[in-house]
Every structure is written in C-alpha cells, then in structure tokens.
Amino acid sequence: MAAGRLSRRTSAALAGLALAVLTLHGLVLDEMAAQRAAWQEVRPMPPRLAAAFVRTLKPSAPPPPRPAGTVDTPAHARPQGPGPDAAQGAAPSASAPEPAASAVAAAPPAPAASVAPVTPTAATEPAAAASQPRVAAASAASAASAPGDFQPGPEWPASTRLDYKLRGNYRGAVTGRARVEWLREGHRYQVHLEVAVGPGFAPLIARTMSSEGVLTPQGIQPERFDEDTRVLLAARRRLTLQFLGQELVFPNGRREGAPAGVQDAASQFVQLTWLFLTGRETLAAGREVRLPLALPRKLYAWRYVIEGEETLDTPMGPLAAWHLRPLVENTGSDLRAEVWLAPSLQYLPVRLMIRQDEQTWIDLMLQSAPLQAAP
Template identity: 45%
Template sequence: MAGRLNAAPGGAGRGPRPRRGAVALGGLTAAVLVVHLWLLSGARELHEHWMPDTPEPDRIEAVFVRELKPAAPPPPAAPEKAGPPGTPRRILPAIPSLGEGPAPLPPDPVASEPPAELQALAMPPALAVSDAVGEWTPGIEWPLSTELDYRLTGDYRGAVYGDARVQWLRDGSHYQVHLEAWIGPRIAPLMSRRLSSDGEITPLGLVPRRFDEVTGGLAGGNRHQTLRFEDGGVRLADGRREPMPDGTQDAASQFVQFTWLFLTGRQVAQGDQLIQQSLALPRHLHLWRYRVTELEEVATPLGPIPAWHVDSDMDDTRGDMQAEFWLAPSLQYLPVRVRLWQNRAKDPRTHIDLVLKAPPKQALAPAPASAPAASAAAEAASTAGR
C-alpha cells in the first residue's frame, strides 16, 4: 500500500513527477541569480568609475599665526632697458595660450625701477634662469599658507545662510586648496560641499594631480566625485579619460592660479579683459572664458575692499558649476568674494555667495638655515658617509 502511494502513476520504479510550480520556481530563481550577477557586475563597474579607489591625500599641516594686513600691491616690472644700437631686444615668452582667440597682451607698463625686495613679486611673464635650469623651489611670488573665512548667503529653494572657509596650503612645491562651505550650523549642516585640489607648484603655475568634490549634509546626501590628472589627460568622475592642454586647472585650484597670475604681473589687471582658462570639472573639460570687468568696492564686515571683478563669460556650461570672484590687490589678490552657481543659465536663483568676514590668516615663512648650521649639517653628513 505504501509502495503504491509513493509510486508514480505510470508504473513501479519511477520517481515522483516534478510539479509545475517547482519548475517555475527553479526558473525564477535562476533568472533572479542572473539579474543579481548582472547588477553586481554593473555596480562594480560604477564603483570603479565613480568612487575613488584610493584615499584622499593627507592634508598639509599649517599653523596660521598672523593676520594679513592690507597693503599696496607691488609695482609692475620695469620695462627692459634697451642695449647699444644694433643689439637685438630679448623677447619675453608669454603664458601659453589655450585655444583660439586669446586676449591680446597689454603694452609694457611704464614704471620706475621697483625696490629689490619687490622685484620677485613683480616678475614679468617670463621664466627666470632658476625656473628653467636645475631644481626649482617656489619663492615669495607664491602666497604663504593662508586661511580665509567667509560669511555665506544664497538661495537654495529659499534663502540660505552659513559659513565657508578656503585654505591654501603649501609645503615646498606641494600644494593643496580646500574650499569648504556649509549651510546651517557646521556641526549638523543642512548641506555641505568641499572642493579639494592637490598637486604641484611649477614655474608655469599650479599643476593639479587630484581633485575631490564631496557633497553631504542632512539634505545633501553623500556624494564623492574624483578627478585624476595624468600626463596629457584627465580621468573624469565617470571614468572617461579626456585629453587636456597644459595649464588645465580644476574648480578649486583656479582661484589661486588667478591670484598668482595677477600678483606676479603675468596677467595685468585691467577692465574689459578676456582670459581663457582650460578647466576640468567633474563631468566635462572646458575651455573656460573669464572676463575682468572693473575694480569694484566689495562691502565686507571689514569695510569696503577694492577688488577686481572676474566674471564667467560662458554661454553654455553644459550644467557644470560656474564661478565669479573678486580679487583684492591690497590682500595679495586673494579672493574677498566668491559666488558659485550650480547652473546659472537655467537656474539663476540657486547660488551661494561668500564674502570675507575676517582678516586672512597666514603661516610664517620657513626660516632659511643659517650658514654655520648648514655647514655643520654638511660636515655631519660627510662624517656619517665615511
């Protein structure tokens, strides 16, 4: 009886016939496994494209011990004195142009011979001998490590308020720029964003190696985009590699690059001047255009500060972030105001506006080794090598 109950209707010795439901369940399970494997493969690919596979560089340490006081900018370099008749005039190489239609070079300014201590800050747009030969070390033409604090206002689905901080950090020829902004209290911001650039200082300006954009906060979610600069190209946040011209900057390094250009006289500050700058942003590589409009007085909690207004002159940014800024000659051409737009053409209301709220703070210059100390160090090294 038991054998008959367990036997198949077709005769003894055959196993039980699978039910249709079991077959369907097995097929569904296989399909789900295939879909999961496909999703995992896609997720892995997205992770490789969007998420950084290496941690960010450690932040350069700096101790800000003094306030930067307003001072008159250094005079421009004196024109080169003409030699005897028949002597060919030395042609000074200009900054390499990016793309077609660069702004024409201004005529040589007429000025008296500046003091020796200011000549390094008033370098013409040419390479000094030390720039081109042997090991190069950044000099006083680059600002010391500097921290700037800003008051933040703007509009993001309504009026927003907060604070921001920019740090320019340097250790030898290694630099970092960090722009951090937060809406609401810093301890628990409604939204925060950080732009960080890490790279090298060279005789021709900043050379970024890595850029990170981190968005967070209660309403900002958690998103991290990374750019990696390689020889002749940049790896965008989605993994695409785009060729790039020399001199390309990122969204954070561009501010200090402009400061250096104006501070050294490589770019003469004057109204109605068009400046082209290759710019790598998380989604696209642009030949960006900026226009220097006029010298304006920026109202700050420190009082009015004259600054050159540099505004974006782009018709189509393809949705990338846009910036305009004000560079103050009396504060080493550092930005005393920065305005950032997420998509200015389509959404002119959404922006944040940063205005300097306290004197900039700077680190002390590293003290050069004295001659006796250097001699003793060399003697010690020589003795250790014997």
C-alpha cells in the same frame, strides 16, 4: 486520499518557502551590490598637507604694477655678490636680457603684508605632529615631481585659510559657511574649498572641492581634482578628475587632451592670484583673462572678463577688490564662479559667487581676516 491532499499542500508550502528564500536572497544580493557600488564610488582622498596657521594677514599696500612683459630671473639663477656696476654706485639693469637657459618665468616676491602672530592652540600642535609622516611623504613626492631645479619662492602665498559667510538660494533662501585652504609643502600644493549649506549640526548640502598637484615656473599644474558631495538623506557622491601629463581623464572614463595651463574648479582661484600678484596679467576694466578650465563633465576655453574695481564691506573694513566674471555660457550642470580679488590681501579672493543656474547660487563673503602659516 487525505494523505495525498496533505502531501500536495506540504509540497506547495515548501515551494512557496523556497521561492520566498530565493526572492529574499536576490534582494540581499541587490542591496549588497548597491552598497558595493556606492563604496567604490567614494574613492579615498589623498592625505591632506599640514599647516599651522600662526599669523593674521592684515591689509597692506600692494606693490606698484610692473611694466608689461617684464620677466624676472629666479633667485637661484641670479648672480651672487655685487654686480660690475657696484663700484660706480649704479644698480644692475632689471631689463637686461638673460641667457635662454636661465630665462625661467619666475615671479617677484609677494607684497610685504602686515601680519599679526596667532597663539598656537593645544588642538593645532598635536595635529601638526601627527601629520609629520604625511609631510615627509609629500616632500618626497615633491622632489620627485619638481621641474628641474626650479624652487618656488615668495611669489607664492604661504599656506592660507580663509573663512566665509554663505548666503544663497537652493529651493529658497539658505545660509551656511565655507572655508578655503591653500596649502604648500615644497613643490606640492593643495586647495580645498569646503561649503556647507544649512545648520552646522545637519547641513542640507556639504560639498568639498579639492585640487592637488605641483608648482611650476608657469604656475599651478594640477594632478587631481576631487568633488565630494553629501546631501541630507541621499547617497554620498565623489567625482575624480585626473590630469595625466598631456591628458585629462574625466570621472566617466572619457579622455581628452590637456591644453597648456589648464586648471580645475579649485586651483583656478589661486592661479588667478598668482597671475596678478606677479604681474603676468594686468588688472584693468574690460580686459579678459583666458584660462583653460577642466570641470568634472567638460573642458572649457574659459574667459574671465575684468568688470572693474569695487569696494566691499568686510570685517576688516572697506576693501578694494577687482571683480572677475566668467564669459563661458552653456555650462549645463557645471558650476560657474565669479571672484573678487583684493590687491591689499595678496590678491586673495575676498568674495566668491558660485552659480549652477539663476535659481541655484551661493554668495561667499570673507568672514574674518585670513590666517597664514609662517613663510
């Protein structure tokens, strides 16, 4: 009798142990699946292009505005040697029509900005040397994706780094820092916008928005956009938006046709710089600039209205900058960005205001003079 009761107790204990083992096994599998999903969500970023920032960009007078509709012939398509009017001392006409085959919408050189050399540091030289294989790979990819014989010229700013002071509101007043890097290597480009809210040793939020693609006679042509977000005590998240020719592929897998000239959240600022630097768009209060914009959740028919010229107080002294504000409404959780472009600094953004809603925003103001690579 006692033996029977012991046997039943033993069986119950073994059954309980088996149930506990199965439950624990299930929890472990669930945790492994969650970790695997999180790992799959963080896709590897493309290698970053290399740049040695060796000179300080100083304000200089911008070039005079060009007549509306002016289109320049690219350097590689211009006739070499003196023109037929040289013997008579007359300059060739800048408005003479070009053959259709060579009427590529290239741009004039950038303004001759005043620059001061920066002494290379020991930290930058090994980094540049270590990145040579990546530069070679990027150059090969550049040659493969270059549109015909188009050669990007000085109408594109050299690789540039801009550092900003950050203030804003996220469940209360916040401070931080931000950096924008525009990187060029042949036909390839990358734009990286890095924002950190909170103390440097443990930011509350850190977000990087990266765009990469090619330069064309029509401007920037993105191929991929990544948005990497890290929040203190939360899982890291990355969203990838792909530009596959005539098609956009959103992070959720949805596909949609890509309109001509479409930009992403990071490339839009450099595209605006290029449009104004080359005279393709005119800065005048009240004008609108139409810019198709693909954000991680939706494609927008974005419009920037030019509010007017303002004087900003910067570490380089007062700077005149043009304020552009987006007119698109109902962006949901997508971000909206206002921008201030300074003609005396190659139309680079000296201030950015990025909003998610009325209670969540950051204001970035240039902290120091921009640094550029050698041309």
